[in-house]
Amino acid sequence: MGRDRIRLVQLGDRARGFALPYPEWKGVLEELVPAYAGNIVLWNALFDLKFLARDGIKIPQRWVHDGMIMAHLHDPVRSVALKQVGPRLLGSQWRAGQSALKDVFRSAGWDFDTVPVDHPAYWQYSALDTVLTARTAEELWPRIAPYREPYELEMAFIHVLRDAEVTGMVIDLPYCRSASAQLQARAAVLKLQIDGISPINPLSESQVVSALQVQGAVLTKRTEKGNLSVDDDVLKSLGEAFPLAGLILEYRRASYLLSNFFVKLDALSTDHGGHVTVHPSTHPVGARTGRTSVTEPPLQTVPRGRAVRDAFVARPGHRLILADYDGMEMRFMAGDARCHAMLEAFARGEDVHTWVASQVHDIAAGEVTRGMRELAKNAAFAKIYCAGVEKFATTAGIGVQVASDFLSRYDELFPEVSAWQGKIVSEVSSRRSGKSWGYVETTLGRHLPCEPGEEYKAVNYRDQGSCAEIAKAAAVRLANAGLGDYFRLFVHDELICEAPEEVAAEVAMEVATTMEDSTVFEGLTFTASAAVMPLRWGDKYGAEPNPLMNGAQP
Numbered sequence: 001m002g003r004d005r006i007r008l009v010q011l012g013d014r015a016r017g018f019a020l021p022y023p024e025w026k027g028v029l030e031e032l033v034p035a036y037a038g039n040i041v042l043w044n045a046l047f048d049l050k051f052l053a054r055d056g057i058k059i060p061q062r063w064v065h066d067g068m069i070m071a072h073l074h075d076p077v078r079s080v081a082l083k084q085v086g087p088r089l090l091g092s093q094w095r096a097g098q099s100a101l102k103d104v105f106r107s108a109g110w111d112f113d114t115v116p117v118d119h120p121a122y123w124q125y126s127a128l129d130t131v132l133t134a135r136t137a138e139e140l141w142p143r144i145a146p147y148r149e150p151y152e153l154e155m156a157f158i159h160v161l162r163d164a165e166v167t168g169m170v171i172d173l174p175y176c177r178s179a180s181a182q183l184q185a186r187a188a189v190l191k192l193q194i195d196g197i198s199p200i201n202p203l204s205e206s207q208v209v210s211a212l213q214v215q216g217a218v219l220t221k222r223t224e225k226g227n228l229s230v231d232d233d234v235l236k237s238l239g240e241a242f243p244l245a246g247l248i249l250e251y252r253r254a255s256y257l258l259s260n261f262f263v264k265l266d267a268l269s270t271d272h273g274g275h276v277t278v279h280p281s282t283h284p285v286g287a288r289t290g291r292t293s294v295t296e297p298p299l300q301t302v303p304r305g306r307a308v309r310d311a312f313v314a315r316p317g318h319r320l321i322l323a324d325y326d327g328m329e330m331r332f333m334a335g336d337a338r339c340h341a342m343l344e345a346f347a348r349g350e351d352v353h354t355w356v357a358s359q360v361h362d363i364a365a366g367e368v369t370r371g372m373r374e375l376a377k378n379a380a381f382a383k384i385y386c387a388g389v390e391k392f393a394t395t396a397g398i399g400v401q402v403a404s405d406f407l408s409r410y411d412e413l414f415p416e417v418s419a420w421q422g423k424i425v426s427e428v429s430s431r432r433s434g435k436s437w438g439y440v441e442t443t444l445g446r447h448l449p450c451e452p453g454e455e456y457k458a459v460n461y462r463d464q465g466s467c468a469e470i471a472k473a474a475a476v477r478l479a480n481a482g483l484g485d486y487f488r489l490f491v492h493d494e495l496i497c498e499a500p501e502e503v504a505a506e507v508a509m510e511v512a513t514t515m516e517d518s519t520v521f522e523g524l525t526f527t528a529s530a531a532v533m534p535l536r537w538g539d540k541y542g543a544e545p546n547p548l549m550n551g552a553q554p
Contacts, residue, residue, distance in 0.1 A: 013134050073150060085136055166279070173265075321498065322530065323496075325471065353373045360406065442469055475487065
């Protein structure tokens with residue numbers, strides 16, 4: 001949002017729409033908003049609210065409604081774009097304005113940034129948006145009556161995100177540019193090495209499949225579309241026997257970091273008072289489960305380690321605070337399954353993965369190795385995702401028989417977990433009727449549909465969707481406790497805050513305390529930890545080296 005500008009302000013109701021040039025009418029809007037006392041329905045409210053807030057115009061939370069959130073709660077599977085939802089509910093005639101504008105774009109070579117604001121097709125399209133929003137929201141409102149609690153949570157959460165996105169995050173631009181140069185150089189070297197074996201495009205799935213088969217690799221894993229897969233797991237497994245696979249994997253990783261993060265960070269940065277700032281865009285319901293996603297750049301896919309996180313730094317005189325729930329998804333599994341042994345371990349303050357490993361191997365916790373702990377952690381997520389033995393074996397890097405034996409022992413020790421999985425899958429199946437899909441409920445009661453034949457995914461949907469609600473509620477509590485001004489970014493279950501260094505330790509303690517939640521399950525507390533970083537987001541990894549840190553300092 002840093003470099004974007006508002007071109008039009010659109011106002012209307014279910015019968016009339018107006019599109020006004022924003023620069024000329026901004027003053028009127030500044031007077032109109034505080035004087036208006038009534039419901040305002042937006043579509044993707046966060047987008048509108050943050051741009052208005054940037055210009056000093058804030059709409060009170062109590063008046064704001066969001067048709068996009070309504071659409072997601074009503075149908076979390078299909079697109080929530082206004083031009084998809086509106087015609088789906090009101091009739092295909094509502095696509096007419098969109099078609100006319102596309103014709104103008106094609107003939108004149110314009111897009112939304114370059115089309116003249118007074119062009120009739122653009123004007124009509126923009127004005128009718130408000131009418132379509134009003135009518136679609138009116139149609140959706142009674143349909144989401146069962147979901148009022150999650151709806152109110154989402155609306156409160158949007159206002160927390162608005163202020164964070166306006167403030168933005170500071171980046172170390174010299175580091176970003178140094179990292180880009182290193183990644184470009186490394187990718188060029190890797191491409192030469194790949195071409196020396198087989199001249200292919202390493203990013204082309206079909207070319208990689210053909211090249212590896214020529215080398216003698218046997219490929220069996222397939223994608224959802226039925227094509228042979230050469231994903232990271234496959235390339236990793238082939239790496240020792242086929243050097244080409246390892247080179248392709250490394251090339252992909254370098255290209256991914258470069259194109260998805262460092263190039264975008266440079267392009268998105270703005271200079272405000274000497275600070276190079278980016279304003280990541282959060283999608284409040286970026287997934288079916290209601291979990292958020294972050295774009296520009298896509299931080300919900302940020303890889304583990306320092307490489308990308310070291311690009312984000314605190315403002316001068318400030319410190320970043322990283323707050324995260326402790327084993328959130330596993331705690332939810334234990335609480336929802338009423339697995340008493342796990343609940344007791346959490347209550348004692350055990351590192352639960354170490355404790356599980358000690359139980360499976362029948363040894364003292366002090367004898368558990370790092371590898372044993374990692375295996376127990378992988379097993380827990382295999383349960384949450386209902387992964388089969390083979391997937392668990394691949395993820396954990398162990399043989400299928402070892403994986404099978406481990407999961408059998410896990411089920412023997414914690415039978416409530418398997419019973420929990422079976423109960424959820426059975427409930428979803430029982431809710432199917434004819435061609436309709438079954439669904440699973442989150443703890444707040446939102447319905448998450450599951451495709452026929454994929455009811456096993458409901459286990460993860462319930463866990464992940466409920467955890468998303470718990471984390472969003474925590475962000476709202478932080479704002480209500482007066483800590484909202486410190487909030488900067490929300491990535492999955494991690495909350496990133498920023499505070500003046502003289503109060504950072506105190507703020508971190510308050511954030512962790514406020515996030516704590518004992519209301520979801522009896523006998524279980526979702527605890528949180530918050531730590532003050534010396535400078536960078538990547539400092540959470542302590543002494544772990546950053547291969548891209550080549551002397552660039554902010």
